[in-house]
Amino acid sequence: MDYGFETLAIHAGQEPDPRTGAVIPPIYQTSTYAQDAVGSPRLGYEYSRSGNPTRDALQEALAALEGGRTGLTFASGLAAEDTLLRTVCQPGDHVVIPDDAYGGTYRLFSRVAERWGLNWTAAKVSDPDAVAAAIRPGHTRIVWVETPTNPLLGIADIAALAGLAHDAEALLVVDNTFASPYLQQPIAHGADVVVHSTTKYIGGHSDVVGGALVAADAELGERLAYHQNAMGAINGPFDAWLTLRGLKTLGVRMDRHCDNAERIADYLATHAGVAEVLYPGRAEHPGHEVAAKQMRRFGGMISFRAAGGEEHAVRICNSTQLFVLAESLGGVESLIEHPGRMTHASAAGSPLEVPADLVRLSVGIETADDLLADLERALG
Ligand SMILES: *Cc1c(COP(=O)(O)O)cnc(C)c1O
Numbered sequence: 001m002d003y004g005f006e007t008l009a010i011h012a013g014q015e016p017d018p019r020t021g022a023v024i025p026p027i028y029q030t031s032t033y034a035q036d037a038v039g040s041p042r043l044g045y046e047y048s049r050s051g052n053p054t055r056d057a058l059q060e061a062l063a064a065l066e067g068g069r070t071g072l073t074f075a076s077g078l079a080a081e082d083t084l085l086r087t088v089c090q091p092g093d094h095v096v097i098p099d100d101a102y103g104g105t106y107r108l109f110s111r112v113a114e115r116w117g118l119n120w121t122a123a124k125v126s127d128p129d130a131v132a133a134a135i136r137p138g139h140t141r142i143v144w145v146e147t148p149t150n151p152l153l154g155i156a157d158i159a160a161l162a163g164l165a166h167d168a169e170a171l172l173v174v175d176n177t178f179a180s181p182y183l184q185q186p187i188a189h190g191a192d193v194v195v196h197s198t199t200k201y202i203g204g205h206s207d208v209v210g211g212a213l214v215a216a217d218a219e220l221g222e223r224l225a226y227h228q229n230a231m232g233a234i235n236g237p238f239d240a241w242l243t244l245r246g247l248k249t250l251g252v253r254m255d256r257h258c259d260n261a262e263r264i265a266d267y268l269a270t271h272a273g274v275a276e277v278l279y280p281g282r283a284e285h286p287g288h289e290v291a292a293k294q295m296r297r298f299g300g301m302i303s304f305r306a307a308g309g310e311e312h313a314v315r316i317c318n319s320t321q322l323f324v325l326a327e328s329l330g331g332v333e334s335l336i337e338h339p340g341r342m343t344h345a346s347a348a349g350s351p352l353e354v355p356a357d358l359v360r361l362s363v364g365i366e367t368a369d370d371l372l373a374d375l376e377r378a379l380g
Contacts, residue, residue: 005065005182006251013060014244025057027241050229054237058244059212062202065181065247066194068214070221072228073240077177077197078104079233080211082112084193085142087227088171088220091117094139098125099351102150102175102197103344106352122351125149125156126287128164135168143168146175147184148291151303151339151360153278155287158294162190171220177201177330182254184295187216193224200330201300204246204253210235253332256365257300263368264361264375268304273312273379275357278303300363301329303339310356314338317359319378322370329362334371336361 003011016023030052033045045051055073063071074080085108089095097109099122109120123134125145135143143165147156158174165172173193174186180201186194196202198210215221228234235243258281265279280291281298291298306313316336317325323336327343337343337360344354363371 008064009061009250010248012064013057025054025241025244027237028053029237048237049232049234052234052237052240054244055235055240058240058247061244061247062181062196062198062212063214065250066176066214067185067187068194068216068221069218070215070225072213072215072221072224073198073235073243074211074213074228074233075235075239076209076233077195077199077211078108080195080197080213081105081108083227083231083233084173084195084213084224085113085118086116086231087224089113089118089141092119092139093141094119094121094136095142095144096121096123096131096134096140096170097144098146098149098154098156099123100149100152100154100354101144101146101352102177103339103346103352105144105146105175106350107346110350124154125161126154128157128160131161132164135164135170137168140165140168140170142171142173144173144175146178147294148178148280148287148299148301150178150301151344151354151358153280153285153287153301153303155280155285155291157290158184158186158189158191162192165192166190178301179295179299180250180254180330182251183258183297183299187214189294192216192220198243199328201254201257202247202250202330203243204250204331205242206328206331206333208239208242208246210239210243253365254300255297257363258297260365260368260371261298261300261302261361261363264363264371265302267372267375268302271379273307273316275305275307278305302361302363304359304361305355305357306359308357310340313357313359314341316378319380320374321377322366322374323361323378329360331362332365334362334364334366334374
């Protein structure tokens with residue numbers, strides 16, 4: 001389909017129900033499907049772990065929005081990651097991961113996949129030379145990047161890393177959770193697989209946990225689909241439906257997230273209580289040029305370092321009224337958190353430990369003046 005992004009978000013995979021005309025894909029809350037004769041399911045549906053029409057609608061929409069061949073959805077972002085790892089890798093293989101990966105991703109690699117036999121190296125993915133040095137030709141199966149990274153908002157050059165990965169016959173996997181496909185489409189820059197925590201911007205309303213994989217290539221897509229069924233970490237029909245409902249407004253929500261974040265980043269940059277603002281939309285950000293090349297805009301996530309150190313950072317997090325003190329991100333409401341003690345506590349003492357004075361904001365779509373006034377009060 002040659003439609004624009006917002007049209008695809010509303011229509012791809014979501015034709016009116018052929019039987020009833022229902023405009024919105026129904027929640028097919030069923031575990032199994034009647035067959036007309038032995039071995040003859042009506043539309044190919046036999047059992048809902050293997051296939052469910054509500055999940056199919058979401059999967060098709062996500063594949064269209066990322067420009068990939070196959071979309072697959074899961075019970076959580078980490079379930080998607082685990083399925084991808086164990087589809088592509090075998091014990092003894094090696095992967096390169098970001099040195100400031102999402103804490104849960106780091107835990108999956110370091111505490112679960114490593115025990116299963118996977119080797120990994122953490123590298124600064126904003127530096128292609130560091131990634132090149134971490135690749136072990138013949139052993140590295142995946143170069144795994146987030147861009148922007150969580151929580152330091154580092155930017156990886158997707159096209160450059162795709163070249164490095166492919167030269168070593170590895171796959172480039174991009175966790176596109178922070179940008180969403182509205183702001184960035186990694187497959188167009190050479191990525192092989194896109195990973196999402198759909199819990200975040202794609203769902204967009206902080207009411208459902210889910211994950212997704214989109215494969216650029218149909219053959220890899222088929223292997224992933226086989227493992228989605230064989231490993232069974234699927235999302236249920238109601239969760240798929242909620243996620244699809246959120247997806248329809250992704251474009252308008254992202255534009256407002258970006259509008260608000262740009263204003264807040266500019267405000268923080270002038271505040272005496274802030275030592276450093278990390279936002280790829282600002283010209284002084286080291287990844288600004290690469291971000292401008294591969295992203296439509298710069299997203300709703302901002303991190304900053306409190307001038308008064310860790311205690312100051314914690315005090316700011318405890319003092320906002322509109323910004324809710326909570327983990328997660330990407331919902332319509334603004335959130336604030338202290339990564340060192342919250343989302344990234346599991347990385348303490350590791351190469352992925354984050355600065356103790358760091359505060360992370362997920363800027364929501366409330367009235368920008370209200371958000372600025374809330375931060376003004378909390379920063380004192
Ligand atoms: C939240 C998150 C994940 C994990 O997703 P879940 O849905 O919580 O399992 C992975 N990557 C990033 C960047 C995230 O923010």
